[in-house]
Amino acid sequence: MPSDRNLPATTDQAMLLYVDSQFASPYAMSAFVALKEKGLSFDIEALDLGAGANQAPAYAALSLTRRVPTLVDGDFSLSESSAIAEYLDEVFPGPLLFPRHPRARARARQVQAWLRTDLGPLRQERSTEVVFYGPVSRPLSPAAFDASQKLIAVATKLLSHGGDHLFDQWSIADVDLALMLNRLILNGDEMSPRLARYAKAQWARPSVQHWVQQPRPAL
Structure with missing residues (x-):
């Protein structure tokens, strides 16, 4: 829950979120959705990661890990999406991003x-380009298939409450x-109907759709 103890100073200026220029990073998406769900005002700066924009001195001075996303809030900057979500929940009012x-x-x-x-093999063979640009035709390798089965098993257990x-x-x-x-569903890979319904419902959230509908450059 938000607390006013030992918090870094914020300003009235809109926050700035650095994302990838393809709007395909799952971590940038997570931070973007977190900001939207909290109802916070922020601007976006897209970086061409393929051109090494995240290694530029100006960005390296802002982002400790030189990755996206990085959130800039006044004189404070923070990278890594889960850290960003936790920061937003601790500093700002509004709907909680994490359970109480x-x-x-x-x-x-x-x-x-x-x-x-x-799930490295799965993330490699079903990158988020599948999600935001379209499916691929190659089947999963044995390692990626095993990872997909682990994902399905864990998700099924987590959602066993119905x-x-x-x-x-x-x-x-x-x-x-x-x-x-x-990554699997939108590529036409194996998925249980229960998990497919769950993913579809999450995808329909306005904050998620705002990210999904971002204009993307051609690959």
């Missing part, structure tokens, strides 16, 4: 960390999980 209950909040953070560090969200209410972890599922 400590155990549910810990589980949401676990889901985020897992999706960012595991609800519309991972927890009692929507959280930012729902967006991250739905995006990972959509």
Whole structure:
């Protein structure tokens, strides 16, 4: 929950979110959706990662990890999407991005960390270009197929309660999980109807659709 203790100073100036120029980064999308869900005013600066814009000295001075997304709030800048979401929840009022209950909040953070560090073959063979540009025809390799089955098994267990969200209410972890599922669903790969319905419902959120409908350059 928001607290006013030991918080960095903010300004009335709109925040600035650096994203990739293709609007295909799952992490930039997560930060974008977090800002939208909180109802915060922010501007967007798109970087051409293929041209190395994230390595430019000016950006390196802002982004500690030289990656997207990076959020600039006054004299404070922060990279890594999960850190950005936690910062927004702690500093700003509005709808919560993480569950209130400590155990549910810990589980949401676990889901985020897992999706960012595991399932490498699946993330490589079903990149987010599948989601935002269109499907590919090549089948999954054995390693990627195994990763897809692990994703399906974990998501099925997380949603075994039968609800519309991972927890009692929507959280930012729902967006991250739905995006990972959509790497398969939008490519026509194997997916259970239950998980497909879940991902479709998450995808329909206005904050998500605002990102999905961003104009993208040709590959």
